[in-house]
Amino acid sequence: MYIDKDLCQSCLDCLPVCPMGAIMLKDKEVIIDYEMCVECGVCRRFRICPEDAIKQVEEIPYPRIIRAVFSDPLVTHESTGIGGRGTEEMKTNDVTNNFTLGKIGFSVELGRPGVGAYLSDLDKVARKVTSMGVIFAEENPVIPLIADRKTGALRPEILKEKVLSAIVEFLVPEEDALDFIDELKKFMNEELETVATMSVISRADQNGDSEFLKKLKDHGETPYPNGKVNIGMAIV
Numbered sequence: 080m081y082i083d084k085d086l087c088q089s090c091l092d093c094l095p096v097c098p099m100g101a102i103m104l105k106d107k108e109v110i111i112d113y114e115m116c117v118e119c120g121v122c123r124r125f126r127i128c129p130e131d132a133i134k135q136v137e138e139i140p141y142p143r144i145i146r147a148v149f150s151d152p153l154v155t156h157e158s159t160g161i162g163g164r165g166t167e168e169m170k171t172n173d174v175t176n177n178f179t180l181g182k183i184g185f186s187v188e189l190g191r192p193g194v195g196a197y198l199s200d201l202d203k204v205a206r207k208v209t210s211m212g213v214i215f216a217e218e219n220p221v222i223p224l225i226a227d228r229k230t231g232a233l234r235p236e237i238l239k240e241k242v243l244s245a246i247v248e249f250l251v252p253e254e255d256a257l258d259f260i261d262e263l264k265k266f267m268n269e270e271l272e273t274v275a276t277m278s279v280i281s282r283a284d285q286n287g288d289s290e291f292l293k294k295l296k297d298h299g300e301t302p303y304p305n306g307k308v309n310i311g312m313a314i315v
C-alpha cells in the first residue's frame with residue numbers, strides 16, 4: 080500500500096485506521112511505512128481518504144504477498160479456501176473431529192493488531208513443535224509455508240515478512256500434554272519477539288465435563304474455557 084503524494088492533502092484522516100500504525104506524518108508528508116505495513120487493506124477498504132490517495136500496486140510481489148494473504152480477511156488462502164488467518168480447525172471440530180478423545184489440540188497464535196508477527200517467529204515455533212514430535216493440523220495455511228517437514232523450517236525467503244497474525248495448530252497425546260505445555264511456555268517466553276497465545280482444545284465427555292480442564296487447573300494453569308458450538312448448516 081502507498082500514498083499518492085500528488086493527491087494527498089495531509090488531512091490525517093487515515094492515520095487512526097491503520098491497525099499497525101504504519102500510516103504516519105513524516106517531514107510534513109503522510110506516508111505508509113513499507114516495513115510496518117502488513118498489507119491488510121483496511122485503509123483502502125474503509126474508503127477513508129476523500130482524495131482517493133491511498134493506492135495499492137497492481138500486483139503485490141512474492142514474498143510480500145504473504146503479508147496480504149495472512150492479514151487481509153478478504154484474501155483467501157489457496158491452500159484452505161479460507162480468508163484471514165486461514166484456519167477453522169478448532170472452530171469446526173465438532174464437524175471435522177480432528178481433535179479427538181485422548182489427544183489434545185493446540186494452537187499457537189503469533190501477533191495481534193498493533194503488534195503483528197514476523198514469520199521468523201513462526202519459523203521458530205514450527206521448528207520447536209516439530210522437534211517435540213507433534214502432529215500438525217494439515218488444513219492450515221502455515222503448512223504450505225513449511226519447506227522441510229523434518230525440521231519444521233519455513234521457506235527462507237519469507238522469514239522477513241510481517242503479518243497481522245498467524246496460527247499453528249497441532250495434536251499432542253493427552254498423557255504428554257502437561258509437560259508439553261511447560262516446555263512450550265518456556266520457549267515462547269524466552270525465544271519469541273512478539274506476543275503469542277497458546278490455546279488447547281479437548282473434547283468434552285458424555286456429561287459435558289473435561290477431565291483435561293481439571294488437570295490443567297491442578298497443574299497450576301489458569302485456563303479461560305471457551306465452548307464452540309456450531310449452529311450453522313453442514314453439507315451431508
Ligand code: SF4
Pocket residue numbers: 080096097098099100101102111115116117118119120121122123
Ligand atoms: S494496508 Fe493495513 S497495515 Fe498497510 S497501511 Fe493500510 S491499514 Fe496499515
Ligand code: SF4
Pocket residue numbers: 082086087088089090091092093094109127128129130131132133
Ligand atoms: S486521508 Fe487521504 S488525503 Fe488525508 S492524509 Fe490520508 S491519504 Fe492524505
